[in-house]
Amino acid sequence: MSQRRWMQFLKDYNFELLYHPEKANVVVDALSRKTVHTVHLMIREVELLEKFRDMKIQVELESKFIRCSNLTISSDFLDSVRERQLLDASLNRVREQLWSEEAKDFALGNDGILRFQGKVCVPDDVEEKKLILEEGHKSRLCLHPGMTKMYQDFKENFLWQGMKKDVAQFVSACLTCQKAKVEHQRPGGIL
Numbered sequence: 001m002s003q004r005r006w007m008q009f010l011k012d013y014n015f016e017l018l019y020h021p022e023k024a025n026v027v028v029d030a031l032s033r034k035t036v037h038t039v040h041l042m043i044r045e046v047e048l049l050e051k052f053r054d055m056k057i058q059v060e061l062e063s064k065f066i067r068c069s070n071l072t073i074s075s076d077f078l079d080s081v082r083e084r085q086l087l088d089a090s091l092n093r094v095r096e097q098l099w100s101e102e103a104k105d106f107a108l109g110n111d112g113i114l115r116f117q118g119k120v121c122v123p124d125d126v127e128e129k130k131l132i133l134e135e136g137h138k139s140r141l142c143l144h145p146g147m148t149k150m151y152q153d154f155k156e157n158f159l160w161q162g163m164k165k166d167v168a169q170f171v172s173a174c175l176t177c178q179k180a181k182v183e184h185q186r187p188g189g190i191l
Contacts, residue, residue, distance in 0.1 A: 003143075004143040004144065004145075007143060008143075008145060008149065077131070078111060078113060078120075080128065081113055081120060081122065081123070081128065082111065082112050082113050084123040084125045084128055085113065085114050085121065085123050087123065087125075088123035088124055088125070090124065091114055091121055091123055094106050094114065094121075095108070095114060105117050106121075116159045119155075119156070119157055119158055119159040120157060120158050120159065121159050121160070122158050122159065122160040122163075123160075124160070124161070129160065129166060132154070132158060133166065133167065133170045136150055136153060136154060137150055137170060137171065137174065138174075144174065144176050144177050146171060146177065147167055147168050147171040147172075150167050150171060151163070151164055151167045151168075154167060
């Protein structure tokens with residue numbers, strides 16, 4: 001739980017994590033000690049380079065570091081949103097009124113996705129909302145953020161009617177969050 005709190009705290013900052021070798025460190029740590037054989041490291045390096053090549057990542061080997069570049073992460077999530085927006089009657093009405101005064105805060109992006117003040121308009125589709133809720137709550141980067149934090153994060157990027165209620169229901173149904181809440185409320189509970 002403390003790792004989750006630190007990840008939530010640090011995710012809002014842009015920072016670079018730098019490793020200092022043994023000579024620069026006052027206290028020697030596990031990474032500074034050479035306990036693994038060099039041959040094993042070389043084999044692992046070749047395997048890693050092959051995986052990078054398979055992922056189409058350009059790799060530059062230097063004596064003290066490896067530089068990876070040209071990494072493109074893509075997802076079919078926005079394609080799915082765009083397709084389901086076209087099936088949503090209320091969003092189609094907004095599309096028809098796009099350049100009128102009633103829809104002045106709406107815009108159609110270059111990717112064909114309807115947005116309200118820069119936020120993606122999520123269609124009234126249960127599966128699409130469930131996918132967003134699960135990714136925003138259970139992914140490795142989120143770690144069960146809780147109702148308030150999750151809603152604050154979502155309202156920066158997404159818009160759908162009843163989002164706050166949907167987030168609250170989703171978090172209240174999460175067994176991990178409920179267990180953490182009970183342990184936190186218990187006298188002597190550690191969190």
